Amino acid sequence: MKDSKLLPKERLSKHIASLPKSGIRDFFELVNNMNGDEEIISLGVGEPDFVTPWNIREAAIYSIEKGHTSYTSNLGLLSLRKAICRYLESDYGCSYCPENECIVTVGVSEAFDLAIRAITNPGDEIIYVEPCYVSYNAEIRMALGVPVALETREENEFSVDVEELRSKVTPKTKAIILNFPCNPTGATINLQQMKAIAEIAIENDILVMSDEIYSELTYEGRLPSIASLPGMKERCIFLHGFSKSFAMTGFRVGFACGPADIIASMMKIHQYSMMCASTSSQEAAEEALKSGRKEMEKMREEYMERRNVMVQGFNRAGLSCFLPRGAFYTFPCIKSTGLKSKDFAMRFLEEYKVAVIPGTAFGKCGEGYVRCCYAASMENIKEAVRRIGLFVNSLKG
Ligand SMILES: Cc1ncc(COP(=O)(O)O)c(C=O)c1O
CATH class of the missing domain: 3.40.640.10 (Type I PLP-dependent aspartate aminotransferase-like (Major domain))
Structure with a gap:
Protein backbone atom coordinates (compact mmCIF):
# COMPACT_ATOMS: atom_id res chain seq x y z
CA MET A 1 0.00 0.00 0.00
CA LYS A 2 1.34 3.46 -0.91
CA ASP A 3 2.05 5.80 1.98
CA SER A 4 -0.14 8.89 2.12
CA LYS A 5 1.81 11.95 0.97
CA LEU A 6 -0.42 14.25 2.95
CA LEU A 7 1.06 15.46 6.18
CA PRO A 8 -1.15 14.58 9.16
CA LYS A 9 -2.34 18.16 9.51
CA GLU A 10 -3.17 18.37 5.78
CA ARG A 11 -5.44 15.33 5.89
CA LEU A 12 -8.02 17.12 7.94
CA SER A 13 -10.38 19.97 7.25
CA LYS A 14 -8.77 23.00 8.89
CA HIS A 15 -11.92 24.45 10.37
CA ILE A 16 -12.95 21.13 11.89
CA ALA A 17 -9.44 20.49 13.22
CA SER A 18 -9.49 23.91 14.88
CA LEU A 19 -12.63 23.12 16.90
CA PRO A 20 -11.95 22.41 20.57
CA LYS A 21 -13.13 19.10 22.00
CA SER A 22 -16.28 19.37 24.10
CA GLY A 23 -15.37 20.12 27.73
CA ILE A 24 -18.18 17.80 28.80
CA ARG A 25 -16.80 14.85 26.82
CA ASP A 26 -13.33 15.34 28.32
CA PHE A 27 -14.87 15.09 31.71
CA PHE A 28 -16.95 12.02 30.91
CA GLU A 29 -13.83 10.25 29.72
CA LEU A 30 -12.27 10.95 33.06
CA VAL A 31 -15.34 9.61 34.88
CA ASN A 32 -15.40 6.54 32.62
CA ASN A 33 -11.78 5.85 33.43
CA MET A 34 -12.71 5.87 37.10
CA ASN A 35 -15.61 3.50 36.46
CA GLY A 36 -15.79 0.45 38.57
CA ASP A 37 -15.52 2.86 41.43
CA GLU A 38 -18.88 2.08 42.99
CA GLU A 39 -19.03 5.20 45.11
CA ILE A 40 -19.02 7.69 42.21
CA ILE A 41 -22.16 9.76 42.01
CA SER A 42 -22.66 11.37 38.65
CA LEU A 43 -24.36 14.73 38.46
CA GLY A 44 -22.66 15.17 35.11
CA VAL A 45 -24.80 13.70 32.38
CA GLY A 46 -27.71 15.86 31.23
CA GLU A 47 -30.33 13.21 30.82
CA PRO A 48 -33.35 11.96 32.75
CA ASP A 49 -32.69 9.11 35.14
CA PHE A 50 -36.26 7.94 34.51
CA VAL A 51 -36.83 5.11 32.10
CA THR A 52 -39.12 6.12 29.24
CA PRO A 53 -42.77 5.60 30.34
CA GLY A 292 -47.34 10.73 27.87
CA ARG A 293 -48.40 14.03 29.42
CA LYS A 294 -49.37 12.63 32.82
CA GLU A 295 -46.04 10.86 33.26
CA MET A 296 -44.24 14.00 32.12
CA GLU A 297 -46.04 16.01 34.80
CA LYS A 298 -45.06 13.47 37.47
CA MET A 299 -41.40 13.68 36.41
CA ARG A 300 -41.56 17.48 36.46
CA GLU A 301 -42.88 17.47 40.02
CA GLU A 302 -40.16 15.07 41.08
CA TYR A 303 -37.47 17.23 39.45
CA MET A 304 -38.77 20.25 41.31
CA GLU A 305 -38.41 18.49 44.66
CA ARG A 306 -34.89 17.38 43.77
CA ARG A 307 -34.01 20.92 42.66
CA ASN A 308 -35.08 22.28 46.05
CA VAL A 309 -33.07 19.69 47.97
CA MET A 310 -29.98 20.33 45.86
CA VAL A 311 -30.11 24.12 46.08
CA GLN A 312 -30.71 24.01 49.86
CA GLY A 313 -27.77 21.61 50.16
CA PHE A 314 -25.44 23.99 48.33
CA ASN A 315 -26.59 26.90 50.45
CA ARG A 316 -25.95 24.88 53.63
CA ALA A 317 -22.47 24.18 52.31
CA GLY A 318 -21.96 27.95 52.00
CA LEU A 319 -22.25 28.12 48.20
CA SER A 320 -24.61 30.61 46.61
CA CYS A 321 -26.85 29.05 44.01
CA PHE A 322 -29.33 30.69 41.68
CA LEU A 323 -32.70 28.92 42.05
CA PRO A 324 -33.24 27.45 38.57
CA ARG A 325 -36.65 28.12 37.04
CA GLY A 326 -36.53 25.17 34.67
CA ALA A 327 -34.60 22.30 33.02
CA PHE A 328 -32.81 19.97 35.47
CA TYR A 329 -29.52 21.70 36.23
CA THR A 330 -28.21 23.84 39.05
CA PHE A 331 -25.27 26.18 38.50
CA PRO A 332 -23.81 26.89 41.94
CA CYS A 333 -21.13 29.54 42.36
CA ILE A 334 -17.87 28.11 43.67
CA LYS A 335 -15.84 31.35 43.63
CA SER A 336 -15.78 31.48 47.45
CA THR A 337 -13.68 28.28 47.50
CA GLY A 338 -10.85 30.03 45.65
CA LEU A 339 -10.73 27.20 43.10
CA LYS A 340 -11.18 27.50 39.35
CA SER A 341 -14.14 25.54 37.96
CA LYS A 342 -12.01 22.83 36.41
CA ASP A 343 -9.89 22.32 39.54
CA PHE A 344 -13.01 22.25 41.70
CA ALA A 345 -14.63 19.60 39.48
CA MET A 346 -11.43 17.52 39.28
CA ARG A 347 -10.80 17.57 43.00
CA PHE A 348 -14.43 16.94 43.91
CA LEU A 349 -14.37 13.91 41.63
CA GLU A 350 -11.03 12.56 42.79
CA GLU A 351 -11.41 13.25 46.50
CA TYR A 352 -15.17 12.94 47.06
CA LYS A 353 -16.25 10.84 44.05
CA VAL A 354 -18.92 13.17 42.73
CA ALA A 355 -18.90 14.15 39.07
CA VAL A 356 -20.02 17.69 38.21
CA ILE A 357 -19.16 19.65 35.06
CA PRO A 358 -16.90 22.74 35.15
CA GLY A 359 -18.91 25.83 34.18
CA THR A 360 -16.27 26.72 31.57
CA ALA A 361 -17.46 23.78 29.43
CA PHE A 362 -20.45 26.05 28.66
CA GLY A 363 -18.48 29.18 27.78
CA LYS A 364 -15.85 31.48 29.27
CA CYS A 365 -18.32 33.22 31.57
CA GLY A 366 -19.03 29.86 33.23
CA GLU A 367 -15.77 30.29 35.19
CA GLY A 368 -16.51 30.23 38.91
CA TYR A 369 -19.46 27.84 38.50
CA VAL A 370 -20.10 24.13 38.07
CA ARG A 371 -23.12 22.43 36.52
CA CYS A 372 -24.89 19.77 38.56
CA CYS A 373 -27.69 17.77 37.01
CA TYR A 374 -30.54 16.87 39.35
CA ALA A 375 -31.98 14.22 37.06
CA ALA A 376 -30.46 11.83 39.58
CA SER A 377 -32.07 9.86 42.41
CA MET A 378 -33.00 11.79 45.57
CA GLU A 379 -30.73 9.45 47.52
CA ASN A 380 -27.75 10.36 45.32
CA ILE A 381 -28.58 14.06 45.44
CA LYS A 382 -28.68 14.03 49.24
CA GLU A 383 -25.39 12.16 49.42
CA ALA A 384 -23.77 14.45 46.83
CA VAL A 385 -24.71 17.61 48.75
CA ARG A 386 -23.47 16.00 51.98
CA ARG A 387 -20.12 15.38 50.28
CA ILE A 388 -20.01 18.92 48.83
CA GLY A 389 -20.37 20.22 52.38
CA LEU A 390 -17.38 18.12 53.45
CA PHE A 391 -15.37 19.22 50.42
CA VAL A 392 -16.05 22.94 50.88
CA ASN A 393 -15.22 22.62 54.59
CA SER A 394 -11.95 20.86 53.82
CA LEU A 395 -10.93 23.78 51.60
CA LYS A 396 -11.33 26.23 54.48
CA GLY A 397 -8.70 24.54 56.58
C1 LIG B 1 -30.16 22.89 25.14
C2 LIG B 1 -30.08 21.57 24.45
N1 LIG B 1 -30.40 21.50 23.15
C3 LIG B 1 -30.33 20.34 22.50
C4 LIG B 1 -29.92 19.17 23.11
C5 LIG B 1 -29.86 17.90 22.30
O1 LIG B 1 -30.92 17.07 22.59
P1 LIG B 1 -31.35 15.81 21.72
O2 LIG B 1 -31.20 14.62 22.61
O3 LIG B 1 -32.80 16.04 21.36
O4 LIG B 1 -30.49 15.76 20.53
C6 LIG B 1 -29.57 19.19 24.47
C7 LIG B 1 -29.10 17.99 25.17
O5 LIG B 1 -28.56 18.02 26.25
C8 LIG B 1 -29.67 20.44 25.15
O6 LIG B 1 -29.35 20.53 26.47
Whole structure:
Protein backbone atom coordinates (compact mmCIF):
# COMPACT_ATOMS: atom_id res chain seq x y z
CA MET A 1 0.00 0.00 0.00
CA LYS A 2 1.34 3.46 -0.91
CA ASP A 3 2.05 5.80 1.98
CA SER A 4 -0.14 8.89 2.12
CA LYS A 5 1.81 11.95 0.97
CA LEU A 6 -0.42 14.25 2.95
CA LEU A 7 1.06 15.46 6.18
CA PRO A 8 -1.15 14.58 9.16
CA LYS A 9 -2.34 18.16 9.51
CA GLU A 10 -3.17 18.37 5.78
CA ARG A 11 -5.44 15.33 5.89
CA LEU A 12 -8.02 17.12 7.94
CA SER A 13 -10.38 19.97 7.25
CA LYS A 14 -8.77 23.00 8.89
CA HIS A 15 -11.92 24.45 10.37
CA ILE A 16 -12.95 21.13 11.89
CA ALA A 17 -9.44 20.49 13.22
CA SER A 18 -9.49 23.91 14.88
CA LEU A 19 -12.63 23.12 16.90
CA PRO A 20 -11.95 22.41 20.57
CA LYS A 21 -13.13 19.10 22.00
CA SER A 22 -16.28 19.37 24.10
CA GLY A 23 -15.37 20.12 27.73
CA ILE A 24 -18.18 17.80 28.80
CA ARG A 25 -16.80 14.85 26.82
CA ASP A 26 -13.33 15.34 28.32
CA PHE A 27 -14.87 15.09 31.71
CA PHE A 28 -16.95 12.02 30.91
CA GLU A 29 -13.83 10.25 29.72
CA LEU A 30 -12.27 10.95 33.06
CA VAL A 31 -15.34 9.61 34.88
CA ASN A 32 -15.40 6.54 32.62
CA ASN A 33 -11.78 5.85 33.43
CA MET A 34 -12.71 5.87 37.10
CA ASN A 35 -15.61 3.50 36.46
CA GLY A 36 -15.79 0.45 38.57
CA ASP A 37 -15.52 2.86 41.43
CA GLU A 38 -18.88 2.08 42.99
CA GLU A 39 -19.03 5.20 45.11
CA ILE A 40 -19.02 7.69 42.21
CA ILE A 41 -22.16 9.76 42.01
CA SER A 42 -22.66 11.37 38.65
CA LEU A 43 -24.36 14.73 38.46
CA GLY A 44 -22.66 15.17 35.11
CA VAL A 45 -24.80 13.70 32.38
CA GLY A 46 -27.71 15.86 31.23
CA GLU A 47 -30.33 13.21 30.82
CA PRO A 48 -33.35 11.96 32.75
CA ASP A 49 -32.69 9.11 35.14
CA PHE A 50 -36.26 7.94 34.51
CA VAL A 51 -36.83 5.11 32.10
CA THR A 52 -39.12 6.12 29.24
CA PRO A 53 -42.77 5.60 30.34
CA TRP A 54 -43.99 2.09 29.50
CA ASN A 55 -46.74 2.97 27.02
CA ILE A 56 -44.17 4.85 24.92
CA ARG A 57 -41.74 1.92 24.99
CA GLU A 58 -44.59 -0.40 24.13
CA ALA A 59 -45.48 1.70 21.08
CA ALA A 60 -41.92 1.23 19.80
CA ILE A 61 -42.15 -2.53 20.38
CA TYR A 62 -45.53 -2.71 18.59
CA SER A 63 -44.11 -0.74 15.69
CA ILE A 64 -41.44 -3.38 15.17
CA GLU A 65 -43.91 -6.22 15.76
CA LYS A 66 -46.19 -4.81 13.10
CA GLY A 67 -43.26 -4.91 10.70
CA HIS A 68 -42.90 -1.15 10.35
CA THR A 69 -39.27 -1.49 9.44
CA SER A 70 -38.88 0.72 6.38
CA TYR A 71 -38.00 4.40 5.88
CA THR A 72 -40.66 6.99 6.57
CA SER A 73 -41.20 10.13 4.51
CA ASN A 74 -38.05 12.25 4.74
CA LEU A 75 -40.05 14.89 6.60
CA GLY A 76 -41.15 12.25 9.12
CA LEU A 77 -44.44 10.34 9.55
CA LEU A 78 -47.28 12.64 8.56
CA SER A 79 -49.33 11.39 11.54
CA LEU A 80 -46.48 12.42 13.87
CA ARG A 81 -46.11 15.81 12.21
CA LYS A 82 -49.85 16.36 12.61
CA ALA A 83 -49.61 15.42 16.30
CA ILE A 84 -46.64 17.79 16.76
CA CYS A 85 -48.49 20.66 15.12
CA ARG A 86 -51.58 20.04 17.28
CA TYR A 87 -49.33 20.05 20.36
CA LEU A 88 -47.63 23.33 19.42
CA GLU A 89 -51.02 24.88 18.75
CA SER A 90 -52.57 23.78 22.05
CA ASP A 91 -49.58 24.21 24.37
CA TYR A 92 -47.51 26.98 22.77
CA GLY A 93 -50.06 28.99 20.79
CA CYS A 94 -48.04 28.41 17.59
CA SER A 95 -49.77 27.31 14.44
CA TYR A 96 -47.82 25.33 11.81
CA CYS A 97 -48.79 23.34 8.74
CA PRO A 98 -47.72 19.67 9.12
CA GLU A 99 -47.23 19.32 5.36
CA ASN A 100 -44.54 21.94 4.84
CA GLU A 101 -43.71 23.75 8.10
CA CYS A 102 -42.57 20.78 10.21
CA ILE A 103 -39.71 18.31 9.93
CA VAL A 104 -38.95 15.35 12.21
CA THR A 105 -35.26 14.94 13.00
CA VAL A 106 -32.80 12.77 14.89
CA GLY A 107 -33.04 14.66 18.16
CA VAL A 108 -32.91 18.41 18.60
CA SER A 109 -29.22 17.99 17.82
CA GLU A 110 -29.99 17.29 14.19
CA ALA A 111 -32.74 19.91 14.04
CA PHE A 112 -30.26 22.50 15.31
CA ASP A 113 -27.59 21.41 12.85
CA LEU A 114 -30.00 21.57 9.90
CA ALA A 115 -31.34 24.95 10.94
CA ILE A 116 -27.96 26.58 11.39
CA ARG A 117 -26.67 25.20 8.09
CA ALA A 118 -29.85 26.15 6.24
CA ILE A 119 -29.60 29.84 7.21
CA THR A 120 -25.88 30.60 7.52
CA ASN A 121 -23.67 32.06 4.80
CA PRO A 122 -19.93 32.27 5.50
CA GLY A 123 -19.24 35.24 7.76
CA ASP A 124 -22.81 35.61 9.03
CA GLU A 125 -22.86 36.48 12.71
CA ILE A 126 -25.01 34.37 15.01
CA ILE A 127 -25.65 35.64 18.52
CA TYR A 128 -26.08 33.06 21.24
CA VAL A 129 -26.53 33.35 24.99
CA GLU A 130 -23.66 32.10 27.18
CA PRO A 131 -23.20 29.98 29.31
CA CYS A 132 -24.98 27.62 26.95
CA TYR A 133 -25.34 24.12 25.60
CA VAL A 134 -21.92 22.95 24.43
CA SER A 135 -22.88 22.51 20.77
CA TYR A 136 -23.94 26.02 19.84
CA ASN A 137 -20.54 27.63 19.34
CA ALA A 138 -19.13 24.61 17.48
CA GLU A 139 -22.23 24.21 15.30
CA ILE A 140 -22.07 27.87 14.21
CA ARG A 141 -18.40 27.46 13.33
CA MET A 142 -19.02 24.24 11.42
CA ALA A 143 -21.57 26.16 9.34
CA LEU A 144 -18.84 28.81 8.68
CA GLY A 145 -20.73 31.40 10.68
CA VAL A 146 -19.24 33.69 13.30
CA PRO A 147 -20.37 32.96 16.88
CA VAL A 148 -21.10 36.07 18.95
CA ALA A 149 -21.54 35.30 22.64
CA LEU A 150 -23.94 37.31 24.77
CA GLU A 151 -22.89 36.70 28.35
CA THR A 152 -25.40 36.27 31.16
CA ARG A 153 -24.62 36.74 34.83
CA GLU A 154 -25.83 35.45 38.16
CA GLU A 155 -26.64 38.98 39.39
CA ASN A 156 -29.18 39.23 36.52
CA GLU A 157 -30.46 35.71 37.25
CA PHE A 158 -28.62 34.54 34.10
CA SER A 159 -31.26 36.28 32.04
CA VAL A 160 -30.79 38.34 28.88
CA ASP A 161 -29.76 41.98 29.23
CA VAL A 162 -31.75 43.38 26.33
CA GLU A 163 -29.56 46.48 25.89
CA GLU A 164 -26.46 44.31 25.76
CA LEU A 165 -28.15 42.16 23.14
CA ARG A 166 -28.94 45.26 21.10
CA SER A 167 -25.27 46.29 21.25
CA LYS A 168 -24.21 42.95 19.73
CA VAL A 169 -26.36 43.39 16.63
CA THR A 170 -24.46 44.42 13.48
CA PRO A 171 -25.41 44.48 9.78
CA LYS A 172 -23.95 40.96 9.62
CA THR A 173 -26.20 39.50 12.34
CA LYS A 174 -28.25 36.69 10.85
CA ALA A 175 -29.83 35.05 13.86
CA ILE A 176 -30.17 34.90 17.62
CA ILE A 177 -30.23 31.55 19.40
CA LEU A 178 -32.35 31.31 22.54
CA ASN A 179 -32.60 28.39 24.96
CA PHE A 180 -34.88 29.05 27.90
CA PRO A 181 -35.11 27.29 30.30
CA CYS A 182 -31.37 27.22 29.84
CA ASN A 183 -28.84 24.44 29.93
CA PRO A 184 -26.70 24.89 32.09
CA THR A 185 -28.13 27.67 34.30
CA GLY A 186 -31.83 26.78 34.52
CA ALA A 187 -32.62 30.44 33.85
CA THR A 188 -35.61 31.74 31.93
CA ILE A 189 -36.60 35.10 30.50
CA ASN A 190 -39.77 36.98 31.39
CA LEU A 191 -42.44 38.08 28.96
CA GLN A 192 -41.18 41.65 28.88
CA GLN A 193 -37.67 40.51 27.90
CA MET A 194 -39.12 38.13 25.34
CA LYS A 195 -41.10 40.95 23.74
CA ALA A 196 -38.01 43.19 23.70
CA ILE A 197 -35.95 40.46 22.01
CA ALA A 198 -38.73 39.99 19.44
CA GLU A 199 -38.71 43.73 18.79
CA ILE A 200 -34.94 43.71 18.17
CA ALA A 201 -35.34 40.75 15.80
CA ILE A 202 -38.11 42.45 13.84
CA GLU A 203 -36.39 45.88 13.71
CA ASN A 204 -33.16 44.37 12.43
CA ASP A 205 -34.66 41.61 10.28
CA ILE A 206 -32.98 38.86 12.28
CA LEU A 207 -34.04 35.23 12.57
CA VAL A 208 -34.57 33.58 15.95
CA MET A 209 -33.75 29.95 16.66
CA SER A 210 -35.60 28.94 19.80
CA ASP A 211 -34.37 25.70 21.37
CA GLU A 212 -37.36 24.73 23.47
CA ILE A 213 -36.07 21.32 24.57
CA TYR A 214 -36.71 22.06 28.28
CA SER A 215 -39.87 24.12 27.81
CA GLU A 216 -42.20 21.70 29.64
CA LEU A 217 -39.80 21.46 32.58
CA THR A 218 -40.48 24.81 34.23
CA TYR A 219 -41.20 25.30 37.91
CA GLU A 220 -42.46 28.86 38.24
CA GLY A 221 -45.09 28.89 35.51
CA ARG A 222 -44.79 28.38 31.82
CA LEU A 223 -43.85 31.12 29.35
CA PRO A 224 -45.23 31.31 25.83
CA SER A 225 -42.84 30.61 22.98
CA ILE A 226 -41.27 33.62 21.31
CA ALA A 227 -42.56 32.12 18.06
CA SER A 228 -46.13 32.90 19.21
CA LEU A 229 -45.53 36.66 19.51
CA PRO A 230 -46.88 38.90 16.74
CA GLY A 231 -44.54 39.11 13.73
CA MET A 232 -42.34 36.27 14.98
CA LYS A 233 -43.68 33.15 13.30
CA GLU A 234 -42.17 34.15 9.95
CA ARG A 235 -38.70 34.68 11.47
CA CYS A 236 -38.60 31.96 14.10
CA ILE A 237 -37.36 28.37 13.94
CA PHE A 238 -38.96 26.40 16.76
CA LEU A 239 -36.73 23.49 17.81
CA HIS A 240 -37.97 20.84 20.17
CA GLY A 241 -37.86 17.13 20.88
CA PHE A 242 -38.72 14.23 23.10
CA SER A 243 -35.39 13.56 24.86
CA LYS A 244 -35.83 15.49 28.07
CA SER A 245 -39.46 16.01 29.02
CA PHE A 246 -40.57 12.55 27.87
CA ALA A 247 -37.33 10.86 29.04
CA MET A 248 -36.59 9.57 25.54
CA THR A 249 -32.94 10.48 24.93
CA GLY A 250 -32.07 7.13 23.35
CA PHE A 251 -35.00 7.22 20.93
CA ARG A 252 -33.40 10.18 19.15
CA VAL A 253 -36.45 12.12 17.99
CA GLY A 254 -36.70 15.87 17.65
CA PHE A 255 -38.37 18.30 15.28
CA ALA A 256 -38.27 21.78 13.84
CA CYS A 257 -41.18 23.98 12.85
CA GLY A 258 -40.79 27.21 10.95
CA PRO A 259 -41.34 29.10 7.70
CA ALA A 260 -41.81 26.74 4.73
CA ASP A 261 -38.74 28.02 2.83
CA ILE A 262 -36.44 27.35 5.80
CA ILE A 263 -37.97 23.92 6.47
CA ALA A 264 -37.53 23.07 2.75
CA SER A 265 -33.86 24.03 2.94
CA MET A 266 -33.37 22.03 6.14
CA MET A 267 -35.09 19.12 4.42
CA LYS A 268 -32.49 19.17 1.61
CA ILE A 269 -29.65 18.61 4.07
CA HIS A 270 -31.68 16.04 6.01
CA GLN A 271 -32.56 13.97 2.94
CA TYR A 272 -28.96 13.80 1.77
CA SER A 273 -27.46 13.10 5.17
CA MET A 274 -30.00 11.37 7.42
CA MET A 275 -33.07 10.53 5.28
CA CYS A 276 -35.37 10.06 8.26
CA ALA A 277 -35.48 9.45 11.99
CA SER A 278 -35.96 5.86 13.15
CA THR A 279 -39.44 4.60 12.27
CA SER A 280 -40.15 2.87 15.58
CA SER A 281 -38.91 5.93 17.49
CA GLN A 282 -41.26 8.16 15.50
CA GLU A 283 -44.18 5.92 16.41
CA ALA A 284 -43.09 6.03 20.05
CA ALA A 285 -42.95 9.84 19.86
CA GLU A 286 -46.50 9.90 18.53
CA GLU A 287 -47.59 7.83 21.53
CA ALA A 288 -45.72 10.23 23.83
CA LEU A 289 -47.83 13.11 22.54
CA LYS A 290 -51.00 11.04 22.82
CA SER A 291 -50.64 9.67 26.34
CA GLY A 292 -47.34 10.73 27.87
CA ARG A 293 -48.40 14.03 29.42
CA LYS A 294 -49.37 12.63 32.82
CA GLU A 295 -46.04 10.86 33.26
CA MET A 296 -44.24 14.00 32.12
CA GLU A 297 -46.04 16.01 34.80
CA LYS A 298 -45.06 13.47 37.47
CA MET A 299 -41.40 13.68 36.41
CA ARG A 300 -41.56 17.48 36.46
CA GLU A 301 -42.88 17.47 40.02
CA GLU A 302 -40.16 15.07 41.08
CA TYR A 303 -37.47 17.23 39.45
CA MET A 304 -38.77 20.25 41.31
CA GLU A 305 -38.41 18.49 44.66
CA ARG A 306 -34.89 17.38 43.77
CA ARG A 307 -34.01 20.92 42.66
CA ASN A 308 -35.08 22.28 46.05
CA VAL A 309 -33.07 19.69 47.97
CA MET A 310 -29.98 20.33 45.86
CA VAL A 311 -30.11 24.12 46.08
CA GLN A 312 -30.71 24.01 49.86
CA GLY A 313 -27.77 21.61 50.16
CA PHE A 314 -25.44 23.99 48.33
CA ASN A 315 -26.59 26.90 50.45
CA ARG A 316 -25.95 24.88 53.63
CA ALA A 317 -22.47 24.18 52.31
CA GLY A 318 -21.96 27.95 52.00
CA LEU A 319 -22.25 28.12 48.20
CA SER A 320 -24.61 30.61 46.61
CA CYS A 321 -26.85 29.05 44.01
CA PHE A 322 -29.33 30.69 41.68
CA LEU A 323 -32.70 28.92 42.05
CA PRO A 324 -33.24 27.45 38.57
CA ARG A 325 -36.65 28.12 37.04
CA GLY A 326 -36.53 25.17 34.67
CA ALA A 327 -34.60 22.30 33.02
CA PHE A 328 -32.81 19.97 35.47
CA TYR A 329 -29.52 21.70 36.23
CA THR A 330 -28.21 23.84 39.05
CA PHE A 331 -25.27 26.18 38.50
CA PRO A 332 -23.81 26.89 41.94
CA CYS A 333 -21.13 29.54 42.36
CA ILE A 334 -17.87 28.11 43.67
CA LYS A 335 -15.84 31.35 43.63
CA SER A 336 -15.78 31.48 47.45
CA THR A 337 -13.68 28.28 47.50
CA GLY A 338 -10.85 30.03 45.65
CA LEU A 339 -10.73 27.20 43.10
CA LYS A 340 -11.18 27.50 39.35
CA SER A 341 -14.14 25.54 37.96
CA LYS A 342 -12.01 22.83 36.41
CA ASP A 343 -9.89 22.32 39.54
CA PHE A 344 -13.01 22.25 41.70
CA ALA A 345 -14.63 19.60 39.48
CA MET A 346 -11.43 17.52 39.28
CA ARG A 347 -10.80 17.57 43.00
CA PHE A 348 -14.43 16.94 43.91
CA LEU A 349 -14.37 13.91 41.63
CA GLU A 350 -11.03 12.56 42.79
CA GLU A 351 -11.41 13.25 46.50
CA TYR A 352 -15.17 12.94 47.06
CA LYS A 353 -16.25 10.84 44.05
CA VAL A 354 -18.92 13.17 42.73
CA ALA A 355 -18.90 14.15 39.07
CA VAL A 356 -20.02 17.69 38.21
CA ILE A 357 -19.16 19.65 35.06
CA PRO A 358 -16.90 22.74 35.15
CA GLY A 359 -18.91 25.83 34.18
CA THR A 360 -16.27 26.72 31.57
CA ALA A 361 -17.46 23.78 29.43
CA PHE A 362 -20.45 26.05 28.66
CA GLY A 363 -18.48 29.18 27.78
CA LYS A 364 -15.85 31.48 29.27
CA CYS A 365 -18.32 33.22 31.57
CA GLY A 366 -19.03 29.86 33.23
CA GLU A 367 -15.77 30.29 35.19
CA GLY A 368 -16.51 30.23 38.91
CA TYR A 369 -19.46 27.84 38.50
CA VAL A 370 -20.10 24.13 38.07
CA ARG A 371 -23.12 22.43 36.52
CA CYS A 372 -24.89 19.77 38.56
CA CYS A 373 -27.69 17.77 37.01
CA TYR A 374 -30.54 16.87 39.35
CA ALA A 375 -31.98 14.22 37.06
CA ALA A 376 -30.46 11.83 39.58
CA SER A 377 -32.07 9.86 42.41
CA MET A 378 -33.00 11.79 45.57
CA GLU A 379 -30.73 9.45 47.52
CA ASN A 380 -27.75 10.36 45.32
CA ILE A 381 -28.58 14.06 45.44
CA LYS A 382 -28.68 14.03 49.24
CA GLU A 383 -25.39 12.16 49.42
CA ALA A 384 -23.77 14.45 46.83
CA VAL A 385 -24.71 17.61 48.75
CA ARG A 386 -23.47 16.00 51.98
CA ARG A 387 -20.12 15.38 50.28
CA ILE A 388 -20.01 18.92 48.83
CA GLY A 389 -20.37 20.22 52.38
CA LEU A 390 -17.38 18.12 53.45
CA PHE A 391 -15.37 19.22 50.42
CA VAL A 392 -16.05 22.94 50.88
CA ASN A 393 -15.22 22.62 54.59
CA SER A 394 -11.95 20.86 53.82
CA LEU A 395 -10.93 23.78 51.60
CA LYS A 396 -11.33 26.23 54.48
CA GLY A 397 -8.70 24.54 56.58
C1 LIG B 1 -30.16 22.89 25.14
C2 LIG B 1 -30.08 21.57 24.45
N1 LIG B 1 -30.40 21.50 23.15
C3 LIG B 1 -30.33 20.34 22.50
C4 LIG B 1 -29.92 19.17 23.11
C5 LIG B 1 -29.86 17.90 22.30
O1 LIG B 1 -30.92 17.07 22.59
P1 LIG B 1 -31.35 15.81 21.72
O2 LIG B 1 -31.20 14.62 22.61
O3 LIG B 1 -32.80 16.04 21.36
O4 LIG B 1 -30.49 15.76 20.53
C6 LIG B 1 -29.57 19.19 24.47
C7 LIG B 1 -29.10 17.99 25.17
O5 LIG B 1 -28.56 18.02 26.25
C8 LIG B 1 -29.67 20.44 25.15
O6 LIG B 1 -29.35 20.53 26.47
